[in-house]
Amino acid sequence: MDIKKQIFKELDDFVQSSLSTHVDLEVILIREMIRAKGASILGPALAQCLNLKSLNLQLQFNSIGSSAVSALGLDLANCRQIENLKLSLYENNIADIGLTGLNFALQCFSLKNLVYNLGSNLIEAEGATEVGVSLARCPNLQELNLDLSYNKLGSKGAVGLFTNLAKCKNLQSFSIDLQHKNQIGDEGIASLGSALACWANINFCKLQIADNQIGPKGALGFGKGLAKCSKITKLILDLRENNITNKGVSGVSSAIAQIPNLSHLELTIRKNEIGDDGATQLAVDLAKCKNLITLKLELQTNSIRSKGTLDLGNSLSHCMKLQFLSLFMSDNNIGFQDVSSLGNIIAHYPSLLFLKLDFNYNSLGAVQKAKLKKSILKGKRLTQKILYL
Numbered sequence: 001m002d003i004k005k006q007i008f009k010e011l012d013d014f015v016q017s018s019l020s021t022h023v024d025l026e027v028i029l030i031r032e033m034i035r036a037k038g039a040s041i042l043g044p045a046l047a048q049c050l051n052l053k054s055l056n057l058q059l060q061f062n063s064i065g066s067s068a069v070s071a072l073g074l075d076l077a078n079c080r081q082i083e084n085l086k087l088s089l090y091e092n093n094i095a096d097i098g099l100t101g102l103n104f105a106l107q108c109f110s111l112k113n114l115v116y117n118l119g120s121n122l123i124e125a126e127g128a129t130e131v132g133v134s135l136a137r138c139p140n141l142q143e144l145n146l147d148l149s150y151n152k153l154g155s156k157g158a159v160g161l162f163t164n165l166a167k168c169k170n171l172q173s174f175s176i177d178l179q180h181k182n183q184i185g186d187e188g189i190a191s192l193g194s195a196l197a198c199w200a201n202i203n204f205c206k207l208q209i210a211d212n213q214i215g216p217k218g219a220l221g222f223g224k225g226l227a228k229c230s231k232i233t234k235l236i237l238d239l240r241e242n243n244i245t246n247k248g249v250s251g252v253s254s255a256i257a258q259i260p261n262l263s264h265l266e267l268t269i270r271k272n273e274i275g276d277d278g279a280t281q282l283a284v285d286l287a288k289c290k291n292l293i294t295l296k297l298e299l300q301t302n303s304i305r306s307k308g309t310l311d312l313g314n315s316l317s318h319c320m321k322l323q324f325l326s327l328f329m330s331d332n333n334i335g336f337q338d339v340s341s342l343g344n345i346i347a348h349y350p351s352l353l354f355l356k357l358d359f360n361y362n363s364l365g366a367v368q369k370a371k372l373k374k375s376i377l378k379g380k381r382l383t384q385k386i387l388y389l
Helices: 013-014 035-047 064-078 096-108 125-136 154-165 185-198 216-226 245-256 278-284 306-316 341-347 365-375
Strands: 006-008 024-028 053-060 084-088 113-117 143-147 174-177 204-208 234-238 264-268 294-298 324-328 354-358 386-388
Touching: 013 035, 024 154, 035 064, 064 096, 096 125, 125 154, 154 185, 185 216, 216 245, 245 264, 245 278, 278 306, 306 341, 341 365, 365 386
Parallel strands: 006 024, 024 053, 053 084, 084 113, 113 143, 143 174, 174 204, 204 234, 234 264, 264 294, 294 324, 324 354, 354 386
Antiparallel strands: none
16 A cells, blocks of 8 residues: 655644654755754654654754754654654754764664765764764665865865765665865775775666865775776765876776666766877776766866877777767867867767767867767757757
């Protein structure tokens, strides 16, 4: 029998409901400014939901504070049958001390799927490590989506987090957001790579590691772990605004080339001091991804010239199954040599149906742009073309 989801958008309505009957529950209190007082009412009510299997608790932007969040976690620990949990506490001034109750609760559940949003909460190294420790004690966890963006983990926090997450041996799907301010550095991202190597069944991976002071050494260390993820079919990797350079991008791309069943790749490495050599090596490695169907490459704001661009175009012609291609190359150094032949190359991709091409803010002249556009439009299989030249 299908169980109807119960949805509440007012705290009073939820508290006055038949708490013990809830099995699939959604409580949405975003920007309601419930603060500590509201959380102290919400927690005991949740503790009475003893039959909960699925809970979606949205509490973003509520200024709840560390003590009240920890108490809320202890109340939640009473709901021991929870298998599917979405818990969003973005921007609630939790800090490390506020994670104590939440971490205890996670170990009490029968979790299989977890979406855990702790972004912008003043969390540092100790807190991140304790999050990892608590999740490592969830033996049935299969899907994890963890948001720690806009915190202050540092390399120590990242290592502590990923060393413990590596113990989650049953993970099949993993997403993490560490964008901005965390400064995990080379040591932190290498630790992430080591964790990936421990998840033998991982098939989906989304890693948002933008703006984290990562250099070529870290990218190479990360690549060593990523290369062992042989079952991944969909990979989304955001490394923008770091400093991985040509050497680092080759470490990442060579790892990607070793994932045999990869069919969907979104790779963002804009603003990373990458030149023709890096683009060429990326091209060589992507040509080895024989099962690619969807590819999104974001290479904006680097130092790639015409040669690297043409190498990319030529190599992708070897991806015989490629149907959807988005290539973002704005704000590079393209155009000093003619790249109009790129259009003919793309037009002859054997399976391509969709193309999005962004070459804005380069040195392409009007004649080059016209030739490039004309040759692309000759592609007979292409059903949709979006061109920014």
